[in-house]
Amino acid sequence: MLAKAPKGTRDILPDEVYKWQYIENVISRLCENFGYKEIRIPVFEYTELFQRGVGETTDIVQKEMYTFLDKGGRSLTLRPEGTAGVVRSYIENGMASLVQPVKLYYNITAYRYENVQKGRYREFHQFGAEVFGSPSYLVDVEVISMVDLLFKRLGLNNIELNINSIGCPKCRKEYNLKLKEFLRPILNDLCQTCKDRYERNPLRILDCKEENCKKLIKNAPALLDNLCDECKEHFEGLRSGLDNLDIKYNIDKNIVRGLDYYTKTVFEFVSVNVGTQGTICGGGRYDGLVELCGGKPTPGIGFALGIERLLMEMESQGINIPEPEGVDIYVASLGEKATAFASKLVFQLRSEGINAEGDLIGRSLKAQMKYADKINATYVVVIGDNEIETNKAVLKNMKTGEQKDVSLDSILTRLKNK
């Protein structure tokens, strides 16, 4: 156990870290284009924040949180998602008095105690964005278009967008009555989980994966068909907004999302070449959340995108991520004097912003050449006692194999110009 990463965690090794950096760069440029500012929030928060913000009835709160007491007896929880923390920060830092709307994004790790499987880890990475202060469907459109553009920029195809509306407290209340009326006669035939949900959150019964339940609820009234005028208008606005930007979508009346805070628009981006964890990105509007967390009534909307799943999808679509530049120059040296000279030259090159390396373990020239080859050096400079004496060094082009003499004095300027 000593040299073992905890279950559900993993190292991102030097070999693959460039892929993450690449995606992070694309994301930050994207967010800049859309006018979103980065926010960095703590890894843990007071437990109540998630209980309230994510919702007591959710699986996340009921069984997946990493909760612990600190030495002061406070109950803290490793963030299982990003929205709650951002909402807390919005309220705590008085962002209501910033220019509206407030548009934020984050790149975080999140933690959920679940059984591990493909595309699902206990520590995972999310890119997310949140917008506060506008109830307009225009924000819904903007946020969705941002994810859509991200996929385009990364070269991804076959990602489907599914949207739905789950209404506001007003229409949901009426709808819940209607739904419960429909469910009452079949309640005894539903699975235990659904029975439990009947009182607490009947909406989620629609999301049940049990074959039997699915069959029984097939003709249940859909929330989408029972929206109040305001929500209906909002949804229509979203649709025309997406059409306007030429973004294709499906309406999926069954998207409910497992988090309690959503209102009106909910959406997800799903990989078509399935994979069981096909949901790459999920999000929606949460107009009541800020108030629920103790702020003034403030409309909000956001999404979270799983980086591991994104990478999986890119890999399965054979998308090539450019590898970083290697070493420009390897300085090989033989003998003490030459090594001292080489060491200084390497440092001077580095100071000029050139990627340079030299021998660090006293290897033979042959071994140094092999090493230079392995690290993909473009040039090698060979410096030995001869060179020190004659004031000349050999400069070798590793791609073509050709080499020529250069004077030791001019070597720095020559290399700078390579």
Add this chain to the structure above:
RNA sequence: GUGGGUGUAGCUCAGUUGGUUAGAGCGCCAGGUUGUGGCCCUGGAGGUCAUGGGUUCGACUCCCAUCAUUCACCCCA
């Protein structure tokens, strides 16, 4: 929480009906004369065969348990 698969070198895997010093490829290190990489050749380092029990004259091989890992269900990113 529930169910299935898998645990042999850093990595990918062989390992005969249980039989004595456990193998290969890749990778790593060193050499193939006197100062030059890629190809090739040679050598070397590296394994408590996941762990603990059991069966047996004898277990990497069979049985049980534990742990780890992976896939799936629930749910989600």
